Amino acid sequence: MLFAYSKDASGHIITGVMERAVCRIIDANFNRAREAMRVVEEFCRFALNSATLAARAKQLRHELSGVIGKLDTAQLITSRDTLGDVGVGQVVDKQMARADLRDSLSAGCKRLTEALRSLAEVIRIENQPSAEVIEKLRYDAYTLEKDIVLFADTVEKYRRVGLYVVITSELPAEVISLTHKCAAGGADCIQLRAKAIADDKLLALAEAFVGICKDTGVLSVINDRVDIAVATGADGLHVGQNDLPIERARKLQKTPLVIGKSTHSVRQLRAACDERPTYAALGPVFATGTKPDVPPVGLDYVRQATDMLTDEGIGNVAIGGITAENVEQVLCAGAASIAVCAAVTKAEDPTAACRTLKERIEAFKMRQSVS
Secondary structure, eight states, X not given: OOOOOOOOTTSOOOOHHHHHHHHHHHHXXXXXXXXXXXXXXXXXXXXXXXXXXXXXXXXXXXXXXXXXXXXXXXXXHHHOOSTTOTTTTOOOTTTTOOSSXXXXXXXXXXXXXXXXXXXXXHXXXXXXXXXXXXXXXXXXXXXXXXXXXXXXXXXXXXXXXXXXXXXXXXXXXXXXXXXXXXXXXXXSEEEEEOTTSOHHHHHHHHHHHHHHHHHHTOEEEEESOHHHHHHHTOSXXXXXXXXXXXXXXXXXXXXXXXXXXXXXXXXXXXXXXXXXXXXXXXXXXXXXXXXXXXXXXXXXXXXXXXXXXXXXXXXXXXXXXXXTTTHHHHHHTTOSSXXXXXXXXXXXXXXXXXXXXXXXXXXXXXXXXXX
């Protein structure tokens, strides 16, 4: 027997009918939770292409099956009465409405935590240890939902980036001018890298920079300074190997930040994947005056890195010494987006330089899509 109760008349007597009801509740909610977990897992697998998040959802499902498997599963199945279930067929207005796949994910997550709560409450009557395990799984599910949603929001934002421009300057007028020109030239994302400006001046400059990007529909990224990124409402943050860990940066965000991480080797990339950035910067691909002390990693690293990132759902951007003349080599190596600095910011006409790069990136991607 799964549950057997015998209490005196003044206590809480649970008859055979109630015992069967307990089994039906457990069976229904176990099935509901497994179905919901499958929706979550498939979203991570096919929409986000994230092996890590999909594995977490799968592990949650297996752990729940392990807990329920310790009960009398034959009694659970025997108690099932689909035809006699008064809840079958009952619907609420617009209950099944789904505008997109994200709605399906949201519904799945809610169904999952509701089912886990019901399971914990009912199983607690007789088996407190199992109930505690299920309670832990419910909190794991809340955390997983948060991680999926934050990752999905930023991945979706970054997915459209083809041309990424890094503005390295401490001159406010130059930064503002270049931001306008790069946006006009078709840059999809612009990063402000101004390490030597005093905080008060940097804040004012970043506010103006973010404002221009918002007005022109360009993603705005702040280098290194999560406080400035959050204070100005920037879309993202970019960190290097020795900057604030991504986990710490995420604790400070008010809304989901696109977060990038610089990597210069396979070892650094593996470590970065554990931090779950939105994208990894791969470089410098070629020798660059921006970071003369960092040796170029070459196209081989771009190939290795893009292969590694395929199952992680993490974006990539190749950076370092890339120009209109060699950009196609980098794209052929697998780069999903291209970051440039001097090729645009030092050009006589930054707008035209951006436009040329953007056209070559789009032409390459068009050829790839039809081949």
